[in-house]
Amino acid sequence: MEAKDPRKPSTDLPQEIIDIIVHEIASNSYLARQSLKTCSLVSKSFCFSCRRHLFSDLELISDTWQSRAARLVEILQHNVGLAACVRSLTLVLDVESHRTYSFLGSRTLGRQVYESKTMARTLAAKIGLYEDNLIKALNLLLQAPSLKNFTLDARRGVSDWEAETGATRSMKRAVIIASTAPLTTFRLSNLVNIEESLIAR
Known part of the structure; x- marks a missing residue:
């Protein structure tokens, strides 16, 4: 040398x-x-x-947050210390995209497709075949002390906390997990019927 x-x-x-x-x-x-x-x-x-x-500010949108979260998990696992760069995480729930189609003949079909997907995911989760990548990514980020800001932002409409869709179930789990973390800012936007126990935290 x-x-x-x-x-x-x-x-x-x-x-x-x-x-x-x-x-x-x-x-x-x-x-x-x-x-x-x-x-x-x-x-x-x-x-x-x-x-x-x-990587200081990350944003995941509901239509793609499982696939993007899976990619984020892969990146974080292969780059030690990268999670420490993330200071803010925003989850965007696109309310409009999760509404049942309103044109003629599609409402019933849309409901049937949605219910079939919901049942399949629920069953897969119970037997360990379905993994919520959003929750996995959030848990990885919360292991690093640098995450200070968490935002859930419902856009293009108002989201009901009590609604039951695949996106809202992941959203609820993420919010509950984040609410227990030592964050500086915890923000929920355009949500109604939020559980009182969550607000009390």
Whole structure:
């Protein structure tokens, strides 16, 4: 291994300088996310600093949160310390997309399909074939002390806490788990009929 020549100036930037550069990119560029992804490829030092910004605020939308949560679990399990970068988690429940179709002839069919899927998932969960990736991802994030903010945001309408759909069941479990964590901010938006015991926490 070749020894470094002390007469040659070091080309390595101090981590403090790298952090300042990355912070400026994250806060000033309207293409901040893509710029951070590109910047993370420069070196390991840049990668670590960029990850803290790229993963600081995560948002999962109900239509895809199981598949995205599964991918998130895989990423967290293969990148030790990455969970510590996450400071805020937002779950978005798209109310409009979970309503039964209203056009002629589809309401009954939609209900039948929904009930069949619900029964299949319930049975699969009981025999251990169905795993809620959203809950698994949340548990991984809560193991790191950096998660401070949790938000459940119902969009494009108001969601009833007592509604029974696959998305709302996962939502309820996630909210109950998060409510027991030492968070700084716990926010529920556009929800009605929330359990009093949950509010009391």
